[in-house]
Amino acid sequence: MERTARWREWEIIMDIELKEADRKFREDVRAFLDENLDAELREAGVKTSGISSAHAPLMRWHKILHEKGWVAPGWPQEFGGTGWSDMQRYIWQSECARANAPKLYPMGLGMIGPTLIACGTAEQQEAYLPKLLSGEHIWCQGYSEPGSGSDLASLQCAAERDGDDYVINGSKIWTSYAHHANHIFCLVRTDKSTKPQAGITFLLIDMTSAGISVEPIITLAGDHEVNQVFFDNVRVPVENRVGEENDGWTVAKTLLTFERSSAYAARLKLMLGNLEALIEEADDAMLVKRHAELAIRVAAIEMTEFRVQAALADGRPSSSGSSQLKIMGTEAQQDIDLLAVDTLGARAAVWQPERRDMGSNVDAIGPEETQVILADFFNNRAASIYGGSNEVQRNIIAKVALGL
Ligand SMILES: Cc1cc2nc3c(=O)[nH]c(=O)nc-3n(C[C@H](O)[C@H](O)[C@H](O)COP(=O)(O)OP(=O)(O)OC[C@H]3O[C@@H](n4cnc5c(N)ncnc54)[C@H](O)[C@@H]3O)c2cc1C
Incomplete structure (x- = not known):
């Protein structure tokens, strides 16, 4: 979808702090994604509405990243991580979201891997981490x-x-x-x-x-x-x-801190960006206002994400920071889904789940975007439940951060 002027402006605001070396890194990342994300991988990314993308393209993408040495950017370098700075990891996540790269399974790379690095024996690290990185173990x-x-x-x-x-x-x-x-x-x-x-x-x-x-x-x-x-x-x-x-x-508990610190902002920005054209077409001031308010919330989430991820990378995991991020990220996700459904109006009622099958040639009824909007709306209801429900996260904040 064509990006509108407002979306581009917003991206530029978020780019102000990018140093020359980081811009060069972003160019390298973009070149890599351009070269390696073929049509099938991008289709899998676009059609993702659950936690991860379709299995076969997801695993193909996992192996491409492993060969490049980029499959576990959050891990320490001695265990197979990239050694990237927080900013480089953020650029990587943003660029993957914007290029519609498939979403990998988080349970290995994002949960058990970091947990074995923190709590496993040397034998367990040796037995499991390389196979997790290669994709042999799922x-x-x-x-x-x-x-x-x-x-x-x-x-x-x-x-x-x-x-x-x-x-x-x-x-x-x-x-x-x-x-x-x-x-x-x-x-x-x-x-x-x-x-x-x-x-x-x-x-x-x-x-x-x-x-x-x-x-x-x-x-x-x-x-x-x-x-x-x-x-x-x-x-x-x-x-x-x-x-x-x-x-x-x-x-x-160590593992849950990693689970709740997933990155939301990059994908939320993509979801908002994808909505711009539909909102402009709807020509409704209330929709524009809701979109702008969500953009501000997403910017705040992005800052919180920097804070939580920098603390994790320094070995200072913060369970209340991760809980805050989980609440903010999942609630914004659900509000964007609702805005998308409201923007589509009656057209959102079209239900063609088979269009999300890989390689589907079913003719679309209504705008192309409807294929994932309704599925996102349904699937993301679960986001405030899994990983520990948001009510439970609020209890953690009350206890850990507020001492109640
Ligand atoms: C799509 C999806 C994927 C999932 N994937 C996994 C997975 O891969 N592995 C895994 O182990 N689990 C997984 N889960 C499970 C998930 O972690 C649980 O659903 C979640 O922890 C909530 O537990 P529950 O479903 O038993 O709800 P309940 O605990 O019965 O909660 C019901 C309601 O009561 C509220 N509530 C409960 N206790 C309190 C309290 N003390 N204070 C305030 N409110 C409270 C909850 O917030 C919720 O609204 C998944 C769930 C979903 C929906």
């Missing part, structure tokens, strides 16, 4: 259970010690991309006799182990993204434990 997250979501510490999936193994029985739910993953990191109950947080252990589990089955759950947007995973006498070697037995809660 991870999913086994935290939530039927009956244990916000009150995560009440989880019941049990692990009993038997020789050099744990034997797992129980189930995990809402497990994103478990149907594509070959590994799952899990919180399991190893002691029922103590207070809930003190009886949890963190395990790394091979999804091909005997006794694991995965059942799909289809979302309101018609997508297969989440699943229920069942464990029936699954044997897991003790060496797959991260941290001490019954101290998994500490590891779990």
Whole structure:
């Protein structure tokens, strides 16, 4: 879509601080993206409305980035990160969003990778990190259970010690991309006799182990993204434990800080930019006002993101900063979705989910944008729930930052 003058002006405002070296870096990034994002990869990016893009193009993009050495910009360089500055990482994220690059799975690169760097043994780092970077290992997250979501510490999936193994029985739910993953990191109950947080252990589990089955759950947007995973006498070697037995809660909290610090601003800016032409066409002052207010909120999110990511990179994770970011990012996302639906009016009611299939040749009814607007609207309702609901994030801020 053609970018309008107002959108370009806004981008320029955000560019004021860019130094010469960073401009050169941005040119290099743009050249790389131009050369490597072919039509199929861009189509996957445009059609992404869930957490990650379609599996096959996503993995192809993962491997291209791995070959270039750019797949884990947030990791320390000695573990395979890029050694980029905060500004370079920000430029990278912005340029990927603007070029419609596929969205990679966050559970490996964004969650278990940094957690193993922080809490894993040298053997675990050696065994898992290179395969995570190469894309050989695809991870999913086994935290939530039927009956244990916000009150995560009440989880019941049990692990009993038997020789050099744990034997797992129980189930995990809402497990994103478990149907594509070959590994799952899990919180399991190893002691029922103590207070809930003190009886949890963190395990790394091979999804091909005997006794694991995965059942799909289809979302309101018609997508297969989440699943229920069942464990029936699954044997897991003790060496797959991260941290001490019954101290998994500490590891779990470290991981959640990484999970809640995802980058929102670049994609939110893209969503707002894509809406400009539709809003101008609608010629409605209230829509223009809402768009401008959202642009201001997104600029504030961008600044918060710099702050939280710089603290994380310095080894000073801030759980209340991550919680703030999660609330601000997901609420802005949902408000942009609502603005998009309101702008389309009755045309938003057109529901053609098959148009989001890769390579689909179904004729579009109405404007091209409708293919993702309604799916985004439905899928992003979940964004204020997963990763710990926003109400729970507010409780964390009240406790940690305000001391209430
Ligand atoms: C699309 C999607 C993908 C997900 N992917 C994963 C995944 O990959 N792995 C994984 O482990 N989990 C995943 N989840 C699960 C997610 O983390 C949980 O849904 C979330 O933690 C909320 O738990 P719950 O669904 O049991 O809701 P509940 O805990 O039952 O909450 C219901 C409502 O009550 C509110 N509430 C609960 N407790 C409090 C409180 N103390 N104070 C104020 N309000 C409260 C909540 O905010 C919510 O509005 C996913 C969820 C979704 C929707």
